[in-house]
Structures are given as C-alpha cells and as structure tokens.
Amino acid sequence: MANQNSFPLYQKHWYNHTYKRVTESLLLVLLLLQLGYRAISVSNYSFPWFLAFVCESWFTISLFFTLSTQWSPAEIKTYPERLLQSVQEVPAVDMFVTTADPVLEPPIITVNTVLSLLALDYPPHKLACYVSDDGCSPLTFYALQEASKFAKFWVPFCKKYDVQVRAPFRYFSAKPQVSTPTNTPEFKQEWLQMKNMYDDLSQKIELETSQKSNPSHGDFSVFSNTERTNHPSIIKVIWENKEDLEDGLPHLIYISREKRPKHSHHFKAGAMNVLTRVSGLITNAPFMLNVDCDMIVNNPKIVHHALCILLDPKGQKEVAFAQCPQQFYATLKDDPFGNQMAILMKVIEIKY
Structure with a gap:
C-alpha cells in the first residue's frame, strides 16, 4: 500500500x-x-x-x-486530511480584517467577521487576528473588546457542535444545523444561552452607537483629541494567548494606522501594508488570510483548504496565493445590478 x-x-x-x-x-x-x-x-x-x-x-x-x-478552466479539489498527516506541525497564519467607516460598515458586521475567524478549526495558538480600523473609531474598538469576551463562549460552542457558519448573526438567523443531534436538551439549552449572549452583545454595541459619545477613560484615552484623518498610530492588543494554549483563543489586535491631512494614505492598500508591518513585528506568520469586514468565513476549515494548495510540494514553486470563491447573502432577487459578480466567481476564478 x-x-x-x-x-x-x-x-x-x-x-x-x-x-x-x-x-x-x-x-x-x-x-x-x-x-x-x-x-x-x-x-x-x-x-x-x-x-x-x-x-x-x-x-x-x-x-x-x-x-x-x-x-x-479547472476545478481544484483539496484534501485537508492529508495535510494533517503530511506535515508535523501546521504553520502559523495571520488573519487581516479591514474596515474604514463605522457608519457604512457597522461594527457589529466587523464583529461577526472577527468571530468567524477566531472560531476556525485551526490550532488557536497558530492564529492571530489583526483588525485595521481606518475610521479610528472607539466604537469599533469597544465592539471588538466585547466580542473577545463573547468569543470565550462562542468558540468552544462552535467546535463542540461542529457549527459550519460561525458568524453568529448568520447562524442564529437560520434553523439550528449541526452534525450532532439537535434535539438533545443539552444542545437546546446551550443554543439558547449562546443566542441570548449574542443578543446582549448586539444590544450593547447598538446602545453605544446610539449614544454617539466617545469614551475618554481607560483604554479609550488614546482616542481623545483624534480625528478620522488626523491621528497617530494606535495599536491595542485586545486578547493575547500568552501561554500558547491549544484550547485558547487566537490573538486579537486592533490597529488604526497614522493619518495626516497632507499625506496620502493609499486607502486599503496602505492599510494592508501597515498590517503586514505590524504583524511582522508581533507574530510574523509565514501565511496571511485577508478578508473584508463583511466577508464572514462559512467554512471553518478554510485555512486547511488554502494550505493544501500552498504547501503541496508541486505548489510551493508555482503558487503564491489561493483565492476563495465568494457567496453573497441578503442580495436582491435575480441580482439585477450584478453585485454577486457571477462571471468572476463562477467562470473566471479557479474554484476549490
């Protein structure tokens, strides 16, 4: 054999x-x-x-x-189970999330994306999530702080019941679907508990948003006297897996890069450059996963699938990046404006 x-x-x-x-x-x-x-x-x-x-x-x-x-055109089929058997230790991965406007991109959306990343089926001590906030918003920072508290319960729940879509707002908007029986009293109790906790988290963030006040005490003091386009660099470690626990949570770091009125900031490209520089000093992972603030991960093994391409002996010499196809939610019927980019996602892009 x-x-x-x-x-x-x-x-x-x-x-x-x-x-x-x-x-x-x-x-x-x-x-x-x-x-x-x-x-x-x-x-x-x-x-x-x-x-x-x-x-x-x-x-x-x-x-x-x-x-x-x-x-x-080709379709790529990956074998994550072979990856775990072919490498002695999986590599570290830095995950980048970019957001620019707390009004157009409400913090609760960014929070759901971050939670879906923190709950990936990957060794937590090998993951670090960096959130770039080009809006320099204390509200976004506050939402991430509260999300890190919720993640301590959400991540174990997702892994215990093999939840596939690990963004809470998408998970709780559908009927409970897990690989284990869902009619057990234990699951129903935990499901209801998690939903109540997420509702509380959403209400806290919405309440803070409605008040439109910028707190200036404690960790929020760095946001005092700052403007969206005129402020120094702000880097805050919200959660750190200090002991590299395999059953803990990934690192979570907030970044708002320096901006000055007369200096071009190069929009998202500039934000990505800063993310790579900061992550290089803190975790310096050899691989990076980049998503927008509204791009939730609907496959908890997405890192394994990408690494199958990047770590394959024949792929290490010819593959620089792996692009995942997108699926869109909350779209108009028949997509009259072409927002789902069907040609790009279903025809041009190599799928796996």
Missing part, C-alpha cells in the same frame, strides 16, 4: 472546452482582421471611423484578456 503522505494535497480537474476555445479564438481573429481593415482605411478618417475604431479596439482587448483567463 502506498504511503498516504506521498499523495497530493490537491488535484486539478481540467474542463474540456475545445468548442468554446475554437469559437472564441475565431471571434478574436475576426476582430483583429477588422482592426487591420480600419488601419488600412485610415485615409477615410472621420469621427464615425474613429468611434468605430475605439469600440472595436476595446472589444478586441476585452476578448483577449477574457480568453486568456478562461483558456484552461
């Missing part, structure tokens, strides 16, 4: 799209011929000629990039 450790950590299943390749290649050739015709008829230059040339050039360039990205 072959050693299971020699098995690949992921496999690519290529699609046979010969007909699609031929038809789109033919269309590209026809567009190139049309551009050639425009070039030799430049003597007939006029505004309609110029407008047609611009449109045809745009169509040709768009088709070229579309064809190149869809030339070899």
